[in-house]
Amino acid sequence: MTTRLSDVAARAGVSVKTVSNVINDYPHITSQTRAKVEAAIAALDYRPNVSARSLRKGRSDFIALAIPEMASPYFAELGAAISRAAKKRGITVLIDQTEGESAAEKLVLDGMRGQLIDGIIFSPITTAPTKIDSAGTAKPLLLLGERPAAGTFDHVAVDSVKASFDATTHLISIGRRRIAAIGVGGGAGTGAVRRKGYRKALKAAGLPHDPALELAGTGYHRPDGAASMRELLALPEPPDAVFCFNDLLALGALRTLADAGLSVPDDVAVVGFDDIEDGRFHSPSLTTISPDKEWLAENAVDLLLERISGNAEAARRDLSVPYTLEIRESTAG
Amino acid sequence: MTTRLSDVAARAGVSVKTVSNVINDYPHITSQTRAKVEAAIAALDYRPNVSARSLRKGRSDFIALAIPEMASPYFAELGAAISRAAKKRGITVLIDQTEGESAAEKLVLDGMRGQLIDGIIFSPITTAPTKIDSAGTAKPLLLLGERPAAGTFDHVAVDSVKASFDATTHLISIGRRRIAAIGVGGGAGTGAVRRKGYRKALKAAGLPHDPALELAGTGYHRPDGAASMRELLALPEPPDAVFCFNDLLALGALRTLADAGLSVPDDVAVVGFDDIEDGRFHSPSLTTISPDKEWLAENAVDLLLERISGNAEAARRDLSVPYTLEIRESTAG
Known part of the structure; x- marks a missing residue:
C-alpha cells in the first residue's frame, strides 16, 4: 500500500x-x-x-525546454510562446540554454539530473540523431528542429525543404537569376535541408546552381551574415538576390548592403527565415518564411503533456508546423 | 549523525x-x-x-533565473550571459519567464515550489518592493533591476538615473533643445528613475521640461516606440531628439521616422538604452547606454553562489553595473 x-x-x-x-x-x-x-x-x-x-x-507541473541559445531571437520568441502555451495549461516551463555543448545536451537526455520536471522539449544541435534516438531518457521527451524522418521521439518542425523551395521560388518570380544562399553550413542539419530546398527551386526554374554563391559562414548570427554578404559583393559577378537561412543572417547582410550603398531590393533582394520581430521593424522590412510559432508551441506542449499523462498513442508523432511566406520591402520594394 | x-x-x-x-x-x-x-x-x-x-x-548545482520576458532581447542577452557565467562555475541555470504575472512572481518568491535549485536570480516587475523584501524565501535570492536603495536582498543593477542623465546630456551636447522621452510609464520603477535622470539633465542645461514630450506608451516593445514616435511627430512642435528608455522603443521610433521620410540624426536624433545587438546592426546604428552585461552576469552569479555556500557577508550588497554611452549613427550621423 x-x-x-x-x-x-x-x-x-x-x-x-x-x-x-x-x-x-x-x-x-x-x-x-x-x-x-x-x-x-x-x-x-x-x-x-x-x-x-x-x-x-504523480506530476510536478514543471517541464523543461532545452534550446541552444536564448539570445537568438528565434529561440527567444519560441521559448516565450512555449512558456505561454504551458502556462495556459497550468504548467511552468524552465528553460535550459545548452549552447549546443555536448555535455549540456547529455544532461538534457539524462532527464536533467533528477530535477522535478515531468518532461522535456529539446532542440538539439550537437548530439547526433542516432545518439538521441538511442538515449534511454528517464522522462518524456519531444524534439524540435531538423531531424531525419524516422526516430524514437515525438517531433515538431517546419518542413524546411519545402519552405526553402518557396523562398527561393519567390526570388525567381520577381525576376532574379543569380540567387545566393547564406548559411549552408548550419548545424543540426539546418544548412543541409535548406540548401536542398534552395537547389530544388533553382533546378525547377532551369537555373544552374553556382557553388561560389553558396556560403557556409561560421554561424547563424548577424556578423556572419554581414561577412558572407561582403564575400558575395567581392565576387566578379555578385548576386542579384540572397536567400539567408535565418533572419539574423539576413539582417547582417542588409547592414553590409547599406554600407555598400546598394539599394534593396533594386540591386539585391533579400529573403530570411524565422520571421523574428526585428525583421518586421527593419528598414527595409524583411521578406521571410514565417513559421507559426504559436501553433508550434501549443502543439508541442499538448503532445508532451499527452505523453506525460500516458494518454498519447504509442507510436511517435511527427508534426509539420504551418508557415507562410511574408513578402515585405526587402523583395517587394 | x-x-x-x-x-x-x-x-x-x-x-x-x-x-x-x-x-x-x-x-x-x-x-x-x-x-x-x-x-x-x-x-x-x-x-x-x-x-x-x-x-x-548540500547543493544541486542548479539555479533559477526568473525574468519577465525572454523574447525581449535585453533579457534574452542577459539570460544567455548569466547562463554562460554559471556554466563556467559548474552550475546550470534554469530560466523561468514570469511575464510579470503576480502568481508567477509569487512562485519565484516561494522558492519555485520545491524544485531542486540552490538559489534564484529574480528580475521582478509586478510584485511591490515591500512585498519582495518581506518575503521569507526558502532559497537565497538576488534581485536585478530598479529597486529602492534599501532592501532585504542582494541587488545588482545599473544606476539608471545617472545613465539617463548621461544619455540626455549627450543629446544636449550635439545641440538638441527639444528632447522627448519615450517610456516614462515603464514597470518596476524603470520609467520613473529614467525620467528622473532625463529631467535632471534638462535642468542642469537650463532647459525646461515639457510634459507633452514625455510619453508613457503602453509597453517597452517596438510597436510602443513606433506609436509614441507617431504621437510626437503629430505635435504642433515636434522634438529634435528622443531619448527612448530601451532599445526596442528606439528601434520602433526609428521605423516611424523612416516611414515619415525624416532623416536621423539630422531631423531627429535618437538614443536608446540596453545596447542589444539589433541596434548595433541597424541602419542607422543606434546610440545607446551599454550596461556591461558580462560584468552583471559574473557578479550576480558570484554573489548568489557566495550566499548559497554561506560564505557571503551577512549584510546585503548592492552592486552598480558599469556602463558606457555608445555613440553611433543615430546621433553622430
Missing part, C-alpha cells in the same frame, strides 16, 4: 497542507513542526525525492 | 553510483536494484526530497 500525504499528516498530527509546505521547503514553518512531519515521513516510509504535490498527482 | 550516501550503498549492497542513479531516476536500473536501494533509504531515514548529488554536497 502506498503511503499518502494524509497518512503522514495524521501521524504527525498536522494538516495535509502543512506536510506539503514542509516537503516543499516553504518558509514560516517552525522547526518543531518540521521535525514532527519529518519523523512521520521516516516512520511511514514516505517516498523520497518527490514533492508532495508531485506525489499527489 | 547524518546518513550518508555511502551508508545507503553499504546497506543495499550496491555502489554509491547506483544509489545516486536510483535517486536521480536514471534509466536502466532493474526494479530489483531499485527496491533494494529504496528499502535502505527508508531504513536509514535518508533525507527525502533531495537528490543524492544535492545531499552529498
Whole structure:
C-alpha cells in the first residue's frame, strides 16, 4: 500500500497542507513542526525525492525546454510562446540554454539530473540523431528542429525543404537569376535541408546552381551574415538576390548592403527565415518564411503533456508546423 | 549523525553510483536494484526530497533565473550571459519567464515550489518592493533591476538615473533643445528613475521640461516606440531628439521616422538604452547606454553562489553595473 500525504499528516498530527509546505521547503514553518512531519515521513516510509504535490498527482507541473541559445531571437520568441502555451495549461516551463555543448545536451537526455520536471522539449544541435534516438531518457521527451524522418521521439518542425523551395521560388518570380544562399553550413542539419530546398527551386526554374554563391559562414548570427554578404559583393559577378537561412543572417547582410550603398531590393533582394520581430521593424522590412510559432508551441506542449499523462498513442508523432511566406520591402520594394 | 550516501550503498549492497542513479531516476536500473536501494533509504531515514548529488554536497548545482520576458532581447542577452557565467562555475541555470504575472512572481518568491535549485536570480516587475523584501524565501535570492536603495536582498543593477542623465546630456551636447522621452510609464520603477535622470539633465542645461514630450506608451516593445514616435511627430512642435528608455522603443521610433521620410540624426536624433545587438546592426546604428552585461552576469552569479555556500557577508550588497554611452549613427550621423 502506498503511503499518502494524509497518512503522514495524521501521524504527525498536522494538516495535509502543512506536510506539503514542509516537503516543499516553504518558509514560516517552525522547526518543531518540521521535525514532527519529518519523523512521520521516516516512520511511514514516505517516498523520497518527490514533492508532495508531485506525489499527489504523480506530476510536478514543471517541464523543461532545452534550446541552444536564448539570445537568438528565434529561440527567444519560441521559448516565450512555449512558456505561454504551458502556462495556459497550468504548467511552468524552465528553460535550459545548452549552447549546443555536448555535455549540456547529455544532461538534457539524462532527464536533467533528477530535477522535478515531468518532461522535456529539446532542440538539439550537437548530439547526433542516432545518439538521441538511442538515449534511454528517464522522462518524456519531444524534439524540435531538423531531424531525419524516422526516430524514437515525438517531433515538431517546419518542413524546411519545402519552405526553402518557396523562398527561393519567390526570388525567381520577381525576376532574379543569380540567387545566393547564406548559411549552408548550419548545424543540426539546418544548412543541409535548406540548401536542398534552395537547389530544388533553382533546378525547377532551369537555373544552374553556382557553388561560389553558396556560403557556409561560421554561424547563424548577424556578423556572419554581414561577412558572407561582403564575400558575395567581392565576387566578379555578385548576386542579384540572397536567400539567408535565418533572419539574423539576413539582417547582417542588409547592414553590409547599406554600407555598400546598394539599394534593396533594386540591386539585391533579400529573403530570411524565422520571421523574428526585428525583421518586421527593419528598414527595409524583411521578406521571410514565417513559421507559426504559436501553433508550434501549443502543439508541442499538448503532445508532451499527452505523453506525460500516458494518454498519447504509442507510436511517435511527427508534426509539420504551418508557415507562410511574408513578402515585405526587402523583395517587394 | 547524518546518513550518508555511502551508508545507503553499504546497506543495499550496491555502489554509491547506483544509489545516486536510483535517486536521480536514471534509466536502466532493474526494479530489483531499485527496491533494494529504496528499502535502505527508508531504513536509514535518508533525507527525502533531495537528490543524492544535492545531499552529498548540500547543493544541486542548479539555479533559477526568473525574468519577465525572454523574447525581449535585453533579457534574452542577459539570460544567455548569466547562463554562460554559471556554466563556467559548474552550475546550470534554469530560466523561468514570469511575464510579470503576480502568481508567477509569487512562485519565484516561494522558492519555485520545491524544485531542486540552490538559489534564484529574480528580475521582478509586478510584485511591490515591500512585498519582495518581506518575503521569507526558502532559497537565497538576488534581485536585478530598479529597486529602492534599501532592501532585504542582494541587488545588482545599473544606476539608471545617472545613465539617463548621461544619455540626455549627450543629446544636449550635439545641440538638441527639444528632447522627448519615450517610456516614462515603464514597470518596476524603470520609467520613473529614467525620467528622473532625463529631467535632471534638462535642468542642469537650463532647459525646461515639457510634459507633452514625455510619453508613457503602453509597453517597452517596438510597436510602443513606433506609436509614441507617431504621437510626437503629430505635435504642433515636434522634438529634435528622443531619448527612448530601451532599445526596442528606439528601434520602433526609428521605423516611424523612416516611414515619415525624416532623416536621423539630422531631423531627429535618437538614443536608446540596453545596447542589444539589433541596434548595433541597424541602419542607422543606434546610440545607446551599454550596461556591461558580462560584468552583471559574473557578479550576480558570484554573489548568489557566495550566499548559497554561506560564505557571503551577512549584510546585503548592492552592486552598480558599469556602463558606457555608445555613440553611433543615430546621433553622430
